[in-house]
Structure formats: C-alpha cells, structure tokens
Amino acid sequence: MHSRENELMSRSSEVHLEITGKSAHIAKREAGIDALEAGFALYSALRELEASFPKDVRRILNFGRMESGTVLNAVSGFTRIDGTMRVYQDDVFEKIQSGIRDRAAMIDRKYGTHTKVGFTEGYYAVMNPPELYRRVKAILDFAELSEPVLPTEDFSWYQRYVPGVFFFLGLGDVPPLHADTFTFDESILIKGADFFTSLAERF
Numbered sequence: 061m062h063s064r065e066n067e068l069m070s071r072s073s074e075v076h077l078e079i080t081g082k083s084a085h086i087a088k089r090e091a092g093i094d095a096l097e098a099g100f101a102l103y104s105a106l107r108e109l110e111a112s113f114p115k116d117v118r119r120i121l122n123f124g125r126m127e128s129g130t131v132l133n134a135v136s137g138f139t140r141i142d143g144t145m146r147v148y149q150d151d152v153f154e155k156i157q158s159g160i161r162d163r164a165a166m167i168d169r170k171y172g173t174h175t176k177v178g179f180t181e182g183y184y185a186v187m188n189p190p191e192l193y194r195r196v197k198a199i200l201d202f203a204e205l206s207e208p209v210l211p212t213e214d215f216s217w218y219q220r221y222v223p224g225v226f227f228f229l230g231l232g233d234v235p236p237l238h239a240d241t242f243t244f245d246e247s248i249l250i251k252g253a254d255f256f257t258s259l260a261e262r263f
Contacts, residue, residue: 083137
C-alpha cells in the first residue's frame, strides 16, 4: 500500500481551442486570415505560459493534437488544437485557465482571428487531509510516496463532500493500467481487503 498526505493525484481538464480565420487562395493570401499561423503562435504562447510558473509548482499544459486547413494551396481558415492541463492546486488551475484565455485574445488581436476556448470539467485533485492521513498512518503501516503522481481519479469527488484518504494497492511489475496486455495476480486484492478490514476494526 502506498499513499501520501496532501497532494496525491492531479486535477485535470481537457483544453480545446478552435481558431477561425479566413481561407483564401495561396496566390491571394493577403485576402485571407491564416488560422494555421495563428495556431502556431498560440501554441508557442501557451508553452511559454506553462514555463512561466516556478519549478516547484507542479503542472502540465500540453497539446497532443492539432488540425488545420483543407488543401495545400489555400490559406487555412480554421485550426483546432486539443490538449490537457494537470495541476494540484485550484488557484494554479484557475491561473492557467485565465492565462490561456488571455493569450488566445492576444493572438486574435494580432492576427484578426476568433478563438473559442473550451475546458472540460474534469476531475479535482486527490488531496489527503493531513490530520486524517496521520491518524491512519499511526494505526497501520504503509509506504509513503515522496512525490504526487499525474494521473487523475474520480475518488476526488467523494473528497469534496467527505474527508477521505486514498491509497494505491501495488501490483508489482505489470503492464500499464490502460494497456491491452494489462493483467495482475488477483490475490493482491486479498491484501487490499485485509488492509481496509484492519483499518475499520482499529479506527
């Protein structure tokens, strides 16, 4: 069993950016508004936004998908960029969201584009309350993680209403969770059940 107090798993949100420009034949590019060029500029600005936070502020703002244009000899009239943000503190989450909107507006002013910024609700960070965590730690022994992890977990929704402590049940050297080859020795579930039974009895 593994856990840690305070930040354990990150808060997440998908980021969707839709940049609308104006398509025009490449021979008359001055008649268009290049959504591809604006997309590159916005991508660069958002990479700079992420880098602007201090190193000790754990966060990710990364984009894995970008689509633009329809043909090679026309100015792109539309660009879509999709990515994700992950943080641990709500105030950092809000600052990054605000920063994304500000930079999108800045790019629109510069290039004449219109950018629609969208975020999914996502999951909150899994935060183990220090007092409750230490109380559990005093009752049962388990390994402590030195750093939080970036995956997200919907257990965080319970913690918005009821104080709770989240644990990892170690599976050993197995394929990643979402791999099509994922498997594990189910006998480990007995260890997890025994842990929570003991916790309930002694709490």
